[in-house]
Structures are given as C-alpha cells and as structure tokens.
Amino acid sequence: MIVSDSEVSMRRLPPMSAIPATGREWHLVARPQGWPKPEDFALREVPVAEPGPGQVLVRNLYMSVDPYMRGRMNDVKSYVPPFQLDQPMEGGAVGTVIASNAEGIAVGAHVLHFGGWREYAVVDGKRAVTVDPEVAPLTTYLGVLGMTGLTAYAGLLEVASFKEGDAVFVSGAAGAVGSEVGQIAKLKGASRVIGSAGSDEKVRLLIEEYGFDAAFNYKNGPVAEQLKEAAPDGIDVYFDNVGGEHLEAALSSLKVHGRIATCGMISIYNETEPPAAPRNMALFIGKRLRMQGMLVNDHNHLQPQFFEEVGAWVRDGKLRYRETVVKGVDNAVEAFLGMLRGENIGKMIVSLDS
Numbered sequence: 148m149i150v151s152d153s154e155v156s157m158r159r160l161p162p163m164s165a166i167p168a169t170g171r172e173w174h175l176v177a178r179p180q181g182w183p184k185p186e187d188f189a190l191r192e193v194p195v196a197e198p199g200p201g202q203v204l205v206r207n208l209y210m211s212v213d214p215y216m217r218g219r220m221n222d223v224k225s226y227v228p229p230f231q232l233d234q235p236m237e238g239g240a241v242g243t244v245i246a247s248n249a250e251g252i253a254v255g256a257h258v259l260h261f262g263g264w265r266e267y268a269v270v271d272g273k274r275a276v277t278v279d280p281e282v283a284p285l286t287t288y289l290g291v292l293g294m295t296g297l298t299a300y301a302g303l304l305e306v307a308s309f310k311e312g313d314a315v316f317v318s319g320a321a322g323a324v325g326s327e328v329g330q331i332a333k334l335k336g337a338s339r340v341i342g343s344a345g346s347d348e349k350v351r352l353l354i355e356e357y358g359f360d361a362a363f364n365y366k367n368g369p370v371a372e373q374l375k376e377a378a379p380d381g382i383d384v385y386f387d388n389v390g391g392e393h394l395e396a397a398l399s400s401l402k403v404h405g406r407i408a409t410c411g412m413i414s415i416y417n418e419t420e421p422p423a424a425p426r427n428m429a430l431f432i433g434k435r436l437r438m439q440g441m442l443v444n445d446h447n448h449l450q451p452q453f454f455e456e457v458g459a460w461v462r463d464g465k466l467r468y469r470e471t472v473v474k475g476v477d478n479a480v481e482a483f484l485g486m487l488r489g490e491n492i493g494k495m496i497v498s499l500d501s
Contacts, residue, residue, distance in 0.1 A: 166195055166197060166204060166245065166246055167195050167267065168194065168195065169192050169193060169194055169195060170192070170193065170195045170265065170266040170267035171190055171191065171192050171193075171265065171266050171476055172190070172191060172193055172235040172264060172265030172266065173188055173189070173190055173191075173235065173236055173264040173265065173476075173479055173480065174188065174189050174190075174191055174232075174233050174234060174235055174236070175187065175188060175220060175230045175231070175232055175233075175234070175236055176188060176189045176232060176233060177232070178220060178221060178222055178232070179217075179220050179221075179417075180419065181417050181418070181419050182417040182484075182487070183217065183220065183417070183483075183484060183487070185480055185481070185484075187220070188480045190476070190477065190479075190480075195267045196269050197246065197269075198246050198247065198248045198249075198269050199248065199269075200248055201248060201249050201250075201271060201272050201273070202248055202249060202269055202270060202271055202272060203244045203246065203247045203248070203249045203252050203258065203269070203270055203272055203275055204244070204245050204246040204247070204267060204268070204269055204270075205240075205242040205243065205244055205245070205258060205260060205262065205267065205268045205269075205270055205275070206242050206243050206245050206266070206267055207240045207241070207242035207262070207263065207265065207266055207267065207268060207499050208241055208242045208243060208257075208285060208498070208499060208500065209240065209241045209242075209285060209286050209289060209472075209496050209497065209498055209499065210238060210239065210240040210241075210263035210264060210289075210479065210496070210497045210499060211238050211239040211240065211263060211289040211290075211293075211294075211295075211494070211495075211496060211497075212238065212479065212482050212483040212486050212495050212496075212497060213238065213239075213295075213486075213495075214388075214411050214413050214416065214486070214487065215411070216230075216236070216238060216483065217416045217417065217487065218416065219236075226442060235264055235265050236263075236264040237261055237262065237263060237264065238261065238263035238264055239259070239260075239261060239263055239289050239293065239294060240259075240260060240261070240262055240263035240264075240268065240289075241257060241258070241259050241260075241278065241285045241286070241288055241289060242257070242258065242260075242268070243255065243256070243257055244256045244257075244258055244275075245267075247272075248272075249271075249272025249273075249275070250272070251272070252272050252275060252277065256277050257277065257278050257279070257280055257285060258270070258275040258276060258277055258278065259275070259276040259277075259278050259288045259289075259293070260274060260275045260276070261274065264479065265476075266476055266499055283458070283461070286470055286472070286494075286496050287461070287468070289494065289496055290323050290468060290470060290493070290494030290496065291323075291327060291457070291461060291466070291468040291494070292454065292457065292458060292461065294443055295323040295324055295327070295494055296327055296453065296457055297443055297446065297447075297449065297450060297453050298324050298410060298441070298443040299324045299325075299327035299328040299331060300327070300331060300449065300453045300456075300457060301441065301443060301445075301446035301449050301453075302324075302328065302386060302408040302410050302441050303315075303328050303331055303332060303335075303384070303386060303408065304331070304335070304449075305446060305449065306408040306439050306441045306446075307384045307385075307386060307406045307407070307408035307439075308406055309332060309335060309337075309384055311335060311336035311337075312336065312337070312338050313332070313337055313338065313383040313384050314337065314338050314339040314340075314341075314378060314380065314381065314382045314383050314384070315328075315329070315332040315337050315339070315340050315341070315382065315383070315384045315385075315386065316340075316341045316342070316343075316374060316378060316382045316384070316385050316386070316397055316400065317329050317332075317340070317341070317342045317343070317385075317386045317388070318342075318343045318365075318385075318386070318387055318388050318389035318393040318397075319343070319344070319388035319389050319411075319413065320342025320343055320344055320349075320353055320357075320359065320362065320388075321342070321344040321345075321349035321350075321352055321353060321492060321493070322388060322491070322493070323468075323491075323493050323494035323495070324388060324410060324411075325342065325386070325388050326342075326353070326357050326468065326469070326493060327457075327466070327468070328386045329342050329353065329357055329358075329359050330357055330358060330460075330466050330467065331457075331466070332384075333358050333359075334460060334465060334466065339360045339361070339378060339380075339382075340358075340359050340360050340361075341359065341360065341361045341362065341363075341374065341377045341378050341382070342357075342359045342361075342362040342363075343362065343363055343364075343365045343370065343373075343374075343389070343393060344362060344363075344364060344365070345364065345365060345366060345489045346364060346366075346489075347364055348492075349362075349364075349492065350362045350363060350364050352469075352492065356467055357467060361377035361378070362377070363376075363377055365392075365393070369392075369396075370392050370393050370395075370396040371392075371395065371396035371399055371400075374396045374397070374399075374400050375399070375400060378400055381400050381401065381402040381405075382397065382400050382401055382402065382405065383401070383402055383405055383406070384405065384406050384407075384408070385397035385400075385401060385405070385406075385407045385408070386407075386408050386410065387407055387408065387409045387410060387411070387412070388410050388411045388412075388413060389411070389412060389413055389414045390409075390411070390412025390413070390414050390415055390422070391412065391414040391415055391422045391423075391424050391425075392414070392424045393414070394407075394412075394424065394425045395424040395425035395426060395427055398425055398427050398428070398430045398431075398436070399427060399430070401430075401434060401436055402434070403434050403435060404434070404435050404436070404437075405434060405436050405437075406436070406437045406438075406439075407436065407437065407438040407439070408439060408441055409438060409439065409440040409441065410441055413487070416487070417487065468493055468494070469492045469493030469494070470493050470494045470495075470496055471490075471491035471492055471493060471494070471495050471496070472496050472497070472498050473485070473495070473496070473497050473498070474497075474498045474500070475497075475498070475499070475500075476497065476499045478497065479497045482495055482496075482497050483495075
C-alpha cells in the first residue's frame with residue numbers, strides 16, 4: 148500500500164517499555180540474475196538482542212530503499228562489501244531508541260543509522276546520529292536532508308564543479324537525487340535546467356513543481372533528439388543517474404570543457420549483457436570533457452554547509468520534495484523492486500508500522 152508523505156511523515160510512535168522477544172528482518176537468500184525476484188529474499192523472525200556496552204537498541208520506524216543496494220546483491224568486489232546470503236541486509240533507517248548503553252543517547256531519542264531492512268536494530272552509539280522530529284519530519288533524514296540530499300548537493304557543486312550560468316541536464320530527474328539536483332542548480336543560478344523522466348506525469352512534476360526549464364519523457368523518442376530540442380545551445384553539466392543512452396546523448400550535447408558527475412547508472416544494474424551505449428566516447432578528446440564518479444561518503448565534510456543551506460531552503464519552501472511511502476515491513480522488497488522499476492516519485496521509503 149502506498150500513501151503520501153503527509154499521512155505518515157509526522158507520526159511518532161511511543162517508545163516501548165520492554166525489549167521484545169523477536170523481530171522480523173529481510174535476508175538475501177539468492178544472488179539475483181538480472182532483475183531481482185521476490186524469491187531472492189526472505190522475511191525471517193529472529194530473536195532481538197539486548198544492546199552491549201556503547202550500543203543502543205532501536206525500533207525502526209522508517210527505512211530507505213536505494214538503487215545502490217542492487218549492486219550489493221552481487222558477489223563482486225566493489226567499494227562496499229556485498230550483502231551476505233542468509234544475513235540481514237543493510238540500509239539507512241530512522242527509529243526510536245528503546246534501550247541504551249551509549250552515553251549521550253537516551254531512551255526515547257530518535258536516531259538515524261544504517262541498520263535498515265529490519266524492525267529492531269542493535270547499533271553502535273558512535274554510528275547513530277540523533278535527529279529531531281520537531282525540526283523536520285523523520286522521513287526527510289532519509290531523503291532531502293539525508294544521504295540522498297547530500298549526494299545531490301556534493302555531486303553538483305563539488306564533483307561537477309557547477310558555477311553560476313551553467314546549463315545542467317539531469318537524468319532520472321524525478322527521483323530523490325535528481326529532483327534535488329535540478330532545484331539546487333536553479334537556486335544557484337543555472338542558466339537552464341533540463342530533466343528526463345519515465346512518464347508524462349513526472350515530466351509535468353519537474354516543470355510545474357520543481358521549476359525545471361524543460362523536461363522530456365525518455366520513452367517518447369531517442370534521448371539525444373529530445374535533449375537537443377530541450378537544450379539547443381548545449382549543456383555545461385550532466386548529472387548522470389541513468390547511464391547508457393542518456394550518457395551517450397549527454398556527450399553529444401556537452402559543450403567544450405563540460406563536466407559529468409556520475410552518481411548512478413540504473414539503466415544497466417539489472418542487465419546481464421554489456422550496454423551498447425555510449426558509442427561516442429571520442430568526444431571526450433576534442434571537447435576536453437571531464438567525467439567523475441562519486442560516492443557520497445567522500446563528501447561528508449560538506450554536511451554542516453549542506454544542513455545549513457539546504458535545510459533553510461526546505462524550511463522556506465524554496466526547495467520542494469516528494470516521498471513515496473510504502474507501509475509495512477512485509478512490503479519492503481516490493482518497495483525496492485518498485486523503485487528499480489521507477490514507480491516512485493521522489494524518495495522511496497518504507498514505513499515499518501503497518
């Protein structure tokens with residue numbers, strides 16, 4: 148069941164007075180081949196452990212599902228270890244502390260941590276960040292004010308070296324990262340912001356709500372042709388969430404000394420064969436292009452600046468955001484698969500309270 152953020156984002160469940168005997172958690176039970184299938188996962192009931200020294204026990208209220216999690220389902224060497232079979236998966240989550248042996252974190256506090264995909268998580272107190280639901284809805288700490296938001300902020304401003312007057316193209320622009328990239332670019336003085344999305348509804352959202360100058364449905368025709376029509380004078384920055392045909396199209400439209408921030412390539416995550424595009428990599432030479440991949444953890448030094456600037460934009464209504472909230476831990480895998488299929492608008496979040 149999908150509900151709007153307004154129905155759930157401000158709900159605060161009371162802390163529990165006793166540690167429950169068991170809780171449920173999602174395990175990866177098979178390595179997906181191509182698109183993940185529901186049978187690749189299992190929801191299992193396990194004993195709930197008491198927190199050890201320096202630890203807290205958290206009752207999770209919301210958890211995040213993100214594209215990068217698909218890569219962790221493969222048993223390959225990468226920047227982060229793969230999920231282990233028959234073990235709980237991980238991801239961002241926000242919850243209420245119900246038992247604490249960590250100095251400075253009281254029972255009843257709300258914390259952001261990485262023990263998602265489960266109802267209860269034992270977390271090292273040093274890895275739990277206290278958050279305030281009175282300052283912003285708890286879900287925003289998983290999205291617009293969380294890792295997602297910092298990814299957009301750092302990727303555009305630091306990785307892509309955005310400067311006032313740049314024309315910016317964002318692929319997957321109706322998603323949690325892409326929608327924030329486009330709005331930050333506008334707020335920072337972009338000359339033109341163009342976005343691609345997978346439905347006409349999302350295209351309207353980009354223009355009417357997020358303030359993009361132009362947007363197109365990539366399913367309605369070749370991306371290169373639609374991008375050239377939307378940005379006849381070319382682009383200076385491409386923020387890549389998709390890869391493949393989108394990257395090839397951006398290379399054709401980038402101006403001399405254009406920059407590409409590579410955040411994700413969701414178009415190829417579930418493919419079993421190498422992609423055909425891009426076929427025009429030679430353009431890097433004559434145009435003197437720069438392309439740089441990014442991991443958000445490399446940019447944590449920007450967090451104070453990010454919270455101050457983006458937090459103010461959100462409070463003032465200058466930066467808008469959407470959330471798609473799926474209710475119930477039972478539906479977490481379906482939420483993840485729906486996110487990969489592009490069924491969400493904005494950040495996809497699971498409310499563990501069904």
